[in-house]
Amino acid sequence: MTEQMNLFGDAAGAQSTEPALSHEPAATRAAELRHELDYHAYRYYMLDAPEITDAAFDKMLVELQEIESAYPDLITPTSYTQRVGGYVSDQFAPVTHMARMYSMDDAMNLEELDAWLERTENALGAGRVTYTCELKIDGLGVAITYENGAFVRAATRGDGTTGEDVSLNVRTIQDVPMHLSEKALVHMGTDRDRVIEVRGEVYMPKGSFVRLNDEADAEGRDPFANPRNAAAGSLRQKDPKVTAKRDLSTFIYAIADTTPLHVHSQHEFLNWLRDAGFHVNPNVASCKTPTEVHEFCADALAHRSDLDYDIDGVVVKVDSFQQQSDLGFTARAPRWAIAFKFPPEEKTTVLREIRVQVGRTGVLTPVAEFDPVTVAGSTIARATLHNIDEVHRKDVRVGDTIVVHKAGDVIPEIVGPVLDKRWPDAQPWQMPSTCPVCGSPVVHEEGEVAYRCVSLDCAAQLKERLLHWVSRGCMDVDGVGDELVDKMIAAGLLHDVADFYQLTVEDIAGLDTGRTYAASNARRGVRAGDPILVGQKTARKAIDEIARSKQQPLGRVLFALGIRLVGKSVGELLAQRFLSIDRLVLASEEEIASIDGVGPKIAASVKGFLAVPENLEVLERLRQAGLTLEEDLGQMTADAAAATGVSADLASEQPLAGLTFVLTGTLVRRTRDEAGAALKALGAKVTGSVSKKTSFVVAGPKAGSKLAKAESLGVPVLDEEQLEIILTTGELPTA
Incomplete structure (x- = not known):
């Protein structure tokens, strides 16, 4: 990357303010904030299970930025202010991005947005800047690579430099083109065979999020906190068939290198993306003045609940690529863009009762019923509390004044109680010991969150x-x-x-x-x-x-x-x-x-x-009544053979009995699930982790840490051709 001009001087967003703390307590507080930010970033990016809201995270980040601005000697290379947010899991093969994927500086209010607009105008010349305003999609960042116009791979953002290979899962997303349109390739001219890497967000529509959490509640699984976590968890599934059922979508809005496209601005680039066949958000505007930027942000905030996807703000970008190049980057973010973050809409009401619902699998779910209140455009009067741990974690009690909002602007959710308004005699809520419907004893297994009625009579x-x-x-x-x-x-x-x-x-x-x-x-x-x-x-x-x-x-x-x-x-x-x-x-x-x-x-x-x-x-x-409650082992073996395409005679011999296989990488002739089923039909055991007891590792292209571990342990490694020979003949390769 060529050296960039720093027209702002200091990092974008930094303000010259009188330090609130002296040096020693500031150093202590900075260390605490770095620890907290790293912990919550890990839960957000790696586990898809955040414990705090985005607003709370952003508040800590701003506090750390202010301390480091006042005391530059406290800045460390690993500080969250100096790097792109994110983590790379070892469950997927690593992918190095064509160019670094940066984070975005945030404007938490209009004053901070205006300060950025003023710095931009001062740096580039007042009246010479056109801004492109786009909705900030609350999803999972993804980079998708094409070569000669054909899909090659897809990766998560990861730490900005290296992401996780999620190609098989992204292939299941219907709005991701496997081949770019001829119109877009013609526009590239002689560069049509170049490798390009487009970037965007994978998101889950609000309706799909509601259905997914309804299923989780019915089955006693922990629900997703919001659509962004649902999208991230769905994209990181080991089985692409699960991802395919989750109804994911994308919005594409960036690229690693615009050179091959012969475009000169963000709005020209977005048009190229549309022509190429990508899903591009239609809610985009070119704004020539800060007033027009304000109007777009206000309109987006007013209508966010009307959308079928979750947004948490507006991204404002300098439209001209040349001007973007002039402004350059800080250590973690572009100076030519900022994210104006929306405040969460929260209301207070009174919790009147906690009722218990019983689902298909017998799971008892506590549901809060409260005085009706209007939030994010609709009136709500009840919200699931999911399980007893959630009730106790939030410490909500009947009679409490509570704060409510909508998770992802869709799901009614209780944030917590207003403790200074709690009645002195308010008691912690407990799960009933018997089913409220049939009266059978409730079962609670050690280590499990859910309480269940297991009676078929319920x-x-x-x-x-x-x-x-x-x-x-x-x-x-x-x-x-x-x-x-x-x-x-x-x-x-x-x-x-x-x-x-x-x-x-x-x-x-x-x-x-x-x-x-x-x-x-x-x-x-x-x-x-x-x-x-x-x-x-x-x-x-x-x-x-x-x-x-x-x-x-x-x-x-x-x-x-x-x-x-x-x-x-x-x-x-x-x-x-x-x-x-x-x-x-x-x-x-x-x-x-x-x-x-x-x-x-x-x-x-x-x-x-x-x-x-x-x-x-x-x-x-x-x-x-005559049901079959016993199995014919011979028939089971024959059925398994028929389902996997292996020889029934070979399956009956169980030639791979006692052997353990691990599958890794991308297989061409069969999916890993299909290959695993075929191996099992021949008597093998198929596991997901490599150990000294593993008999063989089957490694396809893009095999990652499992292949490395097999080589370090001396476990024999087979390719797909050798696997097919085993499945056809039942014979193992000789050394």
Whole structure:
């Protein structure tokens, strides 16, 4: 990078103020702030689990900047003011960016924004500057590389110099082009074959964020704090299939090097991005005066709640690339841009009650109900408190005056109590010991946050358990859906999943659909205004499908029962290990936990479920109804072979039994999940970490730390061609 002109002199944003502290206490406070900033940055960027708000973080950063401005000798190279925020995880292969990705200096109010505008005008000449104003998307920074117009890789921002390779996950985001448009490449002329790296934000739409947290609450998982954390957590999934289900989107707005594009300003560059096929935010304005900048910021703040994505401010940039070059950079941020941060909208109200809801999996969720208050454009009167730990962490009590806001401007959330308004007799809230719906004892396992009702008799869980049982991934009962299950529950036909197998055609055929006959749908023997019944045809199909489901294997039955933490794959592992429901009931928690891929938490959940007498009664009724509660090991092996494409005869021999494989890097012929499933079909164990006990590591392109560890331990490393030979022949490569 060429040397930049420093037209501002001191770092952008630094103010000449009288120091509030003398040197010694300032040094102590600076050290405390660096420690706090590093800790909270790690939780934000690395764990996607922040403990404080962005505003609180920014306040500490400003305080540190002020101390270092007053006492420059206290500045250290590792200070957060001297580097780009972010961390690089060792779970993904490292990627070095084409050019450094900088952070942005913040303006926390209009006075700070005006100070930056004044410095910019003084440096470049009043009236000679055009600004581009863009919405500040609250997402995860990403850099996407193209060569000859084709997608090559994608990486997170990381520490600004090195990011994490998330190429497979970014490929699943629908608005990321795999090939740039011919129009954009023609504009590049002779540079069309150059490597370019565009930058932007990956974000999660607000509606998707709401659905994701609803699912988390229902399943007893910790919810995401805001859409930004949800986007970051989704992009860092090891399985791209999970990312693909999370409904992520992008806005692209920057590039490492504009030279190949032959553009001269930010607005020209944004037009090129649109032509190339990228998703570019439409809310952009060219402003020629500070007044116009103010107007754009005010309009964005007024309408932020109308957007389907989260923003936390406005980014103001000098439009001309030549003028950007003249202004240059500080140690961590460009001088030619600033982020005007919006203040969070918070209101106070009174907490009247904390009620408990019971979800499909039996999780008890405390929900706060408070006096209605308008926040971010809508009236709210309740907010989930997620779990007992969250209630105690925030220390909210019935009768408290509380502060509320909307996380991501979407989800109502309690910030905390106003302690000086607390009544003297206010008592800490506790989770009930029995289910508020069915009265069964509540289960709370050691080390777990959630409290649960595990009774299959619980009415609050009934409908969702029934729908889960008949769903495609479980017992796969076609023709029995939401509406029909509702009718059968209302008629008293269904109290648990075993009741499906006691139904008759007449039971279902006589159910009232809730619709009434109209003269326009003439039916023989039915008069206008008569109710419409389900009928024989629909009922016969449902009964036939229910009967067919009796042949589903034990692994599917275990999944369909809705045991917490038991998904389809865990159900199959349990079935393969114990082969019958009777052996599983008699197995110890330690025996279950010893299965690779299960572990102590799942084992405790399974044993807890099987310890409830009502659940065992349901299992016995399912057996009497004719369900398959035992496994044919030979058939299981054949099914696994068919699903993975390996030879059934070879799978029956289990040639890889006793061997442990680790997969790393990018595989071409199969995904890593598909390769792992094929290895397991041949008897191998597939794990995610390399140790001395690992038999082989299969390394594709872009393999990272696992390959390095294998080489250091002397573990044999195979390429994809050797893997395919093993899967085809069952024979291991010779030394």
